[in-house]
Amino acid sequence: MKTKFNLLRVLCLLVGLSAAAECAEPPSCDFPRRNIKLDGDLNDWAGIPPNLVQGKEHLWFGQGMTPEKWTNNADLSYQWRGAWFGDRLFFAVEVADDHLVEPGQASSFLCDCLEIYLDYNHQGGARVKVLDGRADVFARCDPRELMGYELHFLPENRPRVYLDHSDKYALGKPQTNRFKRDWAGKAAFRKTPKGYLMEVGFSVPGVPLAAGKILGVEIGVCDDDGKGRESIMMWTGTKGDFWLTMEEYGKATLTDTPKSGAEAGGNGYNAKNSSTGCRGRLERGRAAAKIDDWMFLSRRHEDQASAQ
Ligand SMILES: [Ca+2]
Ligand SMILES: [Ca+2]
Ligand SMILES: [Ca+2]
Secondary structure (H helix, E strand, O other): HHHHHHHHHHHHHHHHHHHHOOOOOOEEEEEEEEOOOOOOOOHHOOEEEEEEEEHHHHHHEEEOOOOHHHHOOOOOOOEEEEEEEHHHHEEEEEEEEEOOOOOOOOOOOOOOOEEEEEEEEOOEEEEEOOOOOOOOHHHHHHHHHHHOOEEOOOOOOOOOEEEOHHHOEEEOOOOHHHHHHHHOOOOEEEEEOOOEEEEEEOOOOOOOOOOOOOOEEEEEEEEOOOOOOOEEEEEOOOOOOOOOOOOOOOEEEEEEEOOOOOOOOOOOOEEEEEOOOOHHHHHHHHHHHHHHHHHHHHHHHHHHHOOO
């Protein structure tokens, strides 16, 4: 009987694996064409479904961050949306964070901080392509080497912006003026009952936009609750080196017409049904766990067979 029971479990796991395999790609969403006013009021985003980033599957670990330092979705979680108009990209990020802390760490990314990663040609590969053979990728910043961008935004009344590693994201060396001047950039911030929201828009220099264009996108939000950075949550749930490689970024397609929540991709999120749709890599993570389970069960099955 035991053997039959285990065989049944193995079969169930295999069915689960094939279902998960259909969702093995990174997450994707649409950026509808819509002009957005960057004023901290999100009414102009109505009808665009948010991508939900909630739950421990989205945590990235390393650099002193461990699972225990994240309590729950009230400690840190978020949802985000994207849009485009002309040559500008827009992002709205609503963050739940129980303690919004004034930036006080040495680097922007060690503070409460929004990070946007852009693979503007959706080419994957290294985000910084070293031309001079140096070992330390970030020892200098050559604009010709930037295959993609890592942007940081600090949640404060006049958000400081960091564009690249010219000054290694040192807190005291923001690039906000360059963001305004060269990127036609603007960032708005507002406190909310559960945390804060940020609404940002910019034109990536030299990158024209058009309907149908696909961007690689990764979003991260860092959390400092007063004792330094404790957590970062990634949209894709990657556990990889997202600041170095664009291989696992999600896919954002610029579309001409807004779509309803059910059609628009994203996480398939709407208020009544937050668990539908393809969750991309998170499903793959679960699939990996199931493979381990399956191998474990197989071994157990073999053990039992040889014992009989
Ligand atoms: Ca607005
Ligand atoms: Ca927090
Ligand atoms: Ca915080």
